[in-house]
Amino acid sequence: MINREARLMALLTPLIDAMGYRLWGIEYMAQGKHSLLRVYLDKDGGIDIEDCAQASRQISSLLDVEDPINGEYTLEVSSPGLDRILFNLDQFKEYAGYHAKVRLTRSFEGRRNFSGQIKAVEDNEVVLIIGEEELTLPYELIEKANLVSQM
Structure with a gap:
């Protein structure tokens, strides 16, 4: 895991845990001026769209305050899905x-x-x-x- 993703995991894990979710993994893709931060969440019984929306609002607020990413980026919050990436x-x-x-x-x-x-x-x-x-x-x-x- 690259350092940026490790720092983001350390920053987001307490928030995600407090919400009752499990931080499955993070992907950060630098794409020129506008990058993508994808956060995968899971919980017993699975994640639904409402869970993603609620977590997205909380994560966005935390990232706005902590500002760990330089420049513009898009935040996506998602379930890991059936074909989930294995991060560790x-x-x-x-x-x-x-x-x-x-x-x-x-x-x-x-x-x-x-x-x-x-x-x-x-x-x-x-x-x-x-x-x-x-x-x-x-x-x-x-x-x-x-x-x-x-x-």
Whole structure:
């Protein structure tokens, strides 16, 4: 996680927790003059549009006061959804047994993209089952990972 996202997580977590939600993750995308801050929330039973609207107002107020982002940006507050991004090792552990797509920052065993079932997290590594094989990926190489809904 880059420093800006870590600072935003530290700033927003107490507010989100106090509202009864769980801060699932944050994405910050610099897009020229106008950037995007996407905040994913979850709770038992799931998040609905009213939850997102209420949280958006509170988050916006806090960000206006603390001003952690230079320049203009758009704030989006969302549920993580079915194809949720996995932001940390605890989330990989929570979704062991689920199918995920994983993109690495650089090639590992000749590939950057993998798709398989999350078997486990061991130390700082994610174990995927791909076909009949197990592959152990160093967590520090994971650029992005999403669950894949199996319908």
